[in-house]
Amino acid sequence: MPLVKNGKIATDIYVHVADGAEIPADGAILVTAARFLEDSEALLQRPGKVGVIWPNNRDLDDLVPYLDRLAAVALVFPSFRDGRAYSQARLLRERYRFNGELRATGQVLRDQFVFMLRAGFDALDVKKEKDADAFAETVKRYTVFYQPTGDGRATALSRRTQLRHSESASP
Amino acid sequence: MTSPLEQKKIRITGPSVVTANRTHDGVVIYRTPQHGWSSRLADAAIVRTSDDARALLAEAVADDVGAIGSYIAPVEIKDNGEIAPGNLREHIRSEGLTIELPVPA
Amino acid sequence: MYAYDELDRTLLHERVEEFRDQVKRRLSGELTEDEFKILRLQNGVYLQLHAYMFRVAIPYGTLSSKQLRALAYVARRYDRGYGHFTTRQNIQFNWIKLAELPDALADLAEVGIHAMQTSGNNMRNVTSDQWAGVAPSEVEDPRIWSELLRQHTTLHPEFSFLPRKFKIAITASDHDRAAIRIHDIGLRLHKNADGETGFEVLVGGGLGRTPFIGKTIKPFVHGRDILSYVEAILRVYNQYGRRDNIYKARIKILVHELGIEKFGKEVEEEWQLLRDSALTLDDAAIEEVRSRFSYPAYEKLPHMPDELKQAAHDPLFERWRKNSVFPHKAQGYSIVTLSLKPVGGPPGDATAEQMDVIADLADRYSFGEIRVGHEQNLALPHVAKRDLPALWKALDKVGLATPNVNLVSDIIACPGLDYCSLANARSIPIAQELTRRFANHDTAGLIGRLHINISGCINACGHHHVGHIGILGVEKNGEEFYQITIGGRADESAALGTLIGPSVPYAEVADVVEDIVEAYLALRDSPDELFIDTVKRLGVEPFRERVYATR
Numbered sequence: 001m002p003l004v005k006n007g008k009i010a011t012d013i014y015v016h017v018a019d020g021a022e023i024p025a026d027g028a029i030l031v032t033a034a035r036f037l038e039d040s041e042a043l044l045q046r047p048g049k050v051g052v053i054w055p056n057n058r059d060l061d062d063l064v065p066y067l068d069r070l071a072a073v074a075l076v077f078p079s080f081r082d083g084r085a086y087s088q089a090r091l092l093r094e095r096y097r098f099n100g101e102l103r104a105t106g107q108v109l110r111d112q113f114v115f116m117l118r119a120g121f122d123a124l125d126v127k128k129e130k131d132a133d134a135f136a137e138t139v140k141r142y143t144v145f146y147q148p149t150g151d152g153r154a155t156a157l158s159r160r161t162q163l164r165h166s167e168s169a170s171p
Numbered sequence: 172m173t174s175p176l177e178q179k180k181i182r183i184t185g186p187s188v189v190t191a192n193r194t195h196d197g198v199v200i201y202r203t204p205q206h207g208w209s210s211r212l213a214d215a216a217i218v219r220t221s222d223d224a225r226a227l228l229a230e231a232v233a234d235d236v237g238a239i240g241s242y243i244a245p246v247e248i249k250d251n252g253e254i255a256p257g258n259l260r261e262h263i264r265s266e267g268l269t270i271e272l273p274v275p276a
Numbered sequence: 277m278y279a280y281d282e283l284d285r286t287l288l289h290e291r292v293e294e295f296r297d298q299v300k301r302r303l304s305g306e307l308t309e310d311e312f313k314i315l316r317l318q319n320g321v322y323l324q325l326h327a328y329m330f331r332v333a334i335p336y337g338t339l340s341s342k343q344l345r346a347l348a349y350v351a352r353r354y355d356r357g358y359g360h361f362t363t364r365q366n367i368q369f370n371w372i373k374l375a376e377l378p379d380a381l382a383d384l385a386e387v388g389i390h391a392m393q394t395s396g397n398n399m400r401n402v403t404s405d406q407w408a409g410v411a412p413s414e415v416e417d418p419r420i421w422s423e424l425l426r427q428h429t430t431l432h433p434e435f436s437f438l439p440r441k442f443k444i445a446i447t448a449s450d451h452d453r454a455a456i457r458i459h460d461i462g463l464r465l466h467k468n469a470d471g472e473t474g475f476e477v478l479v480g481g482g483l484g485r486t487p488f489i490g491k492t493i494k495p496f497v498h499g500r501d502i503l504s505y506v507e508a509i510l511r512v513y514n515q516y517g518r519r520d521n522i523y524k525a526r527i528k529i530l531v532h533e534l535g536i537e538k539f540g541k542e543v544e545e546e547w548q549l550l551r552d553s554a555l556t557l558d559d560a561a562i563e564e565v566r567s568r569f570s571y572p573a574y575e576k577l578p579h580m581p582d583e584l585k586q587a588a589h590d591p592l593f594e595r596w597r598k599n600s601v602f603p604h605k606a607q608g609y610s611i612v613t614l615s616l617k618p619v620g621g622p623p624g625d626a627t628a629e630q631m632d633v634i635a636d637l638a639d640r641y642s643f644g645e646i647r648v649g650h651e652q653n654l655a656l657p658h659v660a661k662r663d664l665p666a667l668w669k670a671l672d673k674v675g676l677a678t679p680n681v682n683l684v685s686d687i688i689a690c691p692g693l694d695y696c697s698l699a700n701a702r703s704i705p706i707a708q709e710l711t712r713r714f715a716n717h718d719t720a721g722l723i724g725r726l727h728i729n730i731s732g733c734i735n736a737c738g739h740h741h742v743g744h745i746g747i748l749g750v751e752k753n754g755e756e757f758y759q760i761t762i763g764g765r766a767d768e769s770a771a772l773g774t775l776i777g778p779s780v781p782y783a784e785v786a787d788v789v790e791d792i793v794e795a796y797l798a799l800r801d802s803p804d805e806l807f808i809d810t811v812k813r814l815g816v817e818p819f820r821e822r823v824y825a826t827r
Contacts, residue, residue, distance in 0.1 A: 080311075080314070080437070081314055081397070081437055082437060082519060083434070083435070083436065083437025083438060083514060084514060084515055084519075086433060086434045086435075086436075086437070086514070087434055087511055087514045087515050088515075090433075090434055095549065109311065111294075111298065111315055114433070115431075115433040115434075115436055116433075118433035119433050119434055130306070141290055141293070141294050142287070142290050142294075142431075143286060143290065144283045144284075144286050144287040144290065145431075146287075146427040146428055146430050146431065146432075147428055147432055147433065147434075148553070148554035148555060149433055149434070155554075156283040156284070156287070156427065157427070157561050157564065157565075158554075159283060160281065160283065160564050161560045161561055161564050164560070164564060165560075192323055192327070194302070194303065194309075194374065195303055195373065195374055195375045196327070196328075196373035196374060196375065197323060197324075197326070197327035197328040197371075197372070197373065197374060198326075198327065199325070199326060235305070235308050235309055236303075236304075236305040239309050239323055240309075240323060258754055259693065259754075259756070260325070260693060263325060263693060263694060264325045264326065267326070268326075268694040268695070269694055269702060269705060270622060270694055270704050270705055270708065272356060272358070273357075273358040273621070273622065273625045273626075273627050274356055274357035274358050274627050274628070
């Protein structure tokens with residue numbers, strides 16, 4: 001499953017540690033929410049980055065207190081038809097100002113890339129090799145966006161009002 | 172989506188066919204004994220046991236590129252050997268609408 | 277009319293190209309049907325019994341003559357020469373080939389029409405009053421807000437994979453022609469005590485297996501806050517709406533299970549955190565959208581022109597005028613409803629030829645504008661009264677002047693088992709038989725306003741729950757049976773109908789409906805008492821007794 005990070009195919013530096021498996025002494029790790037909450041302080045104090053896989057049916061409230069010490073949050077699309085993680089992503093980015101890696105995992109397919117980027121994901125665990133290869137051309141598909149989200153792209157409405165403003169300002 | 176094979180135990184109570192719609196244009200099609208598809212019910216492979224129905228459906232479902240939504244449908248075999256649709260829905264799929272189209276074909 | 281600008285057009289073309297690529301990947305086998313299904317649904321493409329069905333959006337029911345001609349072209353070029361107008365201001369084509377769909381979409385995009393989100397579990401076409409902008413005593417044109425919402429809900433990055441479909445309707449009149457109370461979100465535009473424009477927001481309405489009338493979640497949301505408030509509702513729904521059971525996934529179930537107060541509290545909390553954000557509409561943004569709606573330059577015309585006085589001698593014209601012509605906000609003008617319910621015809625269908633004629637008539641008599649209503653009829657919204665006689669003659673020539681608007685043969689019906697893969701029973705032939713039974717316009721006039729709604733299955737596309745008489749097709753041992761309800765309504769006093777008795781077989785439906793109508797004629801306290809009012813006054817029982825006494 002190729003990882004696309006900041007627009008490029010990248011090596012995953014995180015070791016996925018299964019529940020019950022031993023935690024490596026150092027290096028970046030990705031653990032489940034249950035594992036993390038069980039022993040958060042110890043995990044955060046060990047050398048190496050910590051990322052948490054947060055399920056899409058769990059409130060973010062339990063995660064929020066740790067956000068500034070987490071290097072990554074992985075949200076889950078058990079099916080590409082289940083859109084709960086889009087809301088979680090926007091909340092993490094836009095409300096809780098999470099600046100670490102926000103990763104989409106699960107059924108991550110080409111035709112949802114643009115939505116994911118707009119919702120604030122910057123790392124995608126892409127399911128199919130071919131989709132990962134097509135990343136660059138896929139995310140160029142759209143140049144017009146109607147909704148303001150945390151990704152900062154100008155909306156159609158703001159472009160229009162700006163245009164109108166500049167028109168009326170010119171002689 | 173669960174595959175039609177897993178949806179429920181396949182049990183047929185009479186002669187049946189496997190039908191679907193053709194992917195590129197949506198036309199109603201029937202699985203044939205030659206492991207292909209035909210738009211004519213008369214060409215359909217007839218199965219009479221649940222095992223045969225399951226096998227024919229499995230073969231149809233495997234053709235995900237060519238056909239959509241394969242399922243088992245009942246048919247009636249007339250005395251002259253003609254195959255007729257087994258219920259109103261299949262009758263409409265096979266013979267067309269029960270009303271006149273707004274623009275005659 | 278709303279005029280698309282370069283940005284809207286660019287987005288449409290980008291969408292068409294994306295879909296072209298998706299179709300290509302599907303036909304090559306790169307995408308499985310399971311993966312492709314959601315993508316095609318997001319573009320309004322269903323698979324029906326005989327073929328693919330293609331549903332095109334007509335946002336808030338407004339079409340230009342150019343757009344209607346493009347729909348006629350698509351009907352001819354890619355389909356079988358006709359289209360079907362639905363109860364949600366969409367048009368459906370029944371015989372489209374998947375391989376040709378991208379071309380059809382590209383042709384429609386040329387005139388600013390799209391099929392985005394006309395199906396699938398996302399925010400559907402935003403609908404409104406088909407008389408928006410021309411109805412007398414309207415608060416203001418609700419289409420400004422409909423268009424703001426249309427844009428906001430189009431390809432929304434957070435809400436394109438909701439638990440289930442999501443429908444928004446807007447009205448700005450006291451009389452609700454947009455059926456807002458049976459929508460996931462219903463918006464009623466009104467002014468508060470300070471004269472500011474805003475919305476009463478209703479939530480959780482919907483029909484289907486478990487019908488509910490929408491409940492007020494907030495009596496007044498200021499116009500500038502409407503996007504953030506809708507966003508708050510959707511965010512709560514996206515996170516907490518049920519995804520374990522398709523029949524319990526609509527927002528109405530969440531609202532029902534939590535109760536409107538608890539649900540309202542969740543939304544309020546979310547909204548307080550969202551409201552002061554980029555979603556707030558400033559005056560410039562609202563003005564920007566408003567400025568791209570153009571309105572006709574009405575002439576100063578007499579209330580009663582000579583042409584109308586002369587034509588009044590023709591009883592056929594007069595019958596049509598009294599039935600199909602409605603008051604307009606501008607003096608000397610009328611709104612004209614075009615019945616798509618000819619005797620013996622399938623409700624809501626129009627041929628490509630009819631569409632072209634209507635487009636020409638719209639150019640000549642209605643400033644090039646056409647409207648589509650949820651009753652599956654069309655309207656010409658700005659007809660000078662002096663032109664009514666000429667318009668009537670032209671409409672009559674192509675079968676579009678049936679004087680049955682709002683009468684018993686103005687039936688709303690879904691496509692039913694003749695087309696639809698979900699249906700249990702046929703709808704169209706039932707409607708056709710009923711229009712034949714009530715073909716006599718004098719009798720129909722005597723009966724007065726009476727809405728019959730027919731659905732071929734519990735999904736209720738024909739809105740049977742809110743028909744004055746509702747007919748629902750079910751299957752019993754392989755046979756078509758129909759449950760009949762009375763007393764439903766879809767307007768500002770929306771109510772669900774009550775079952776009148778045991779279901780009846782296909783062949784008896786028209787007889788039962790005739791008996792119900794006869795019972796009404798006997799039971800009403802005066803010729804002015806409408807069917808729906810008689811049912812309300814007396815309840816179902818006296819109808820049940822009369823209709824089922826001999827059955």
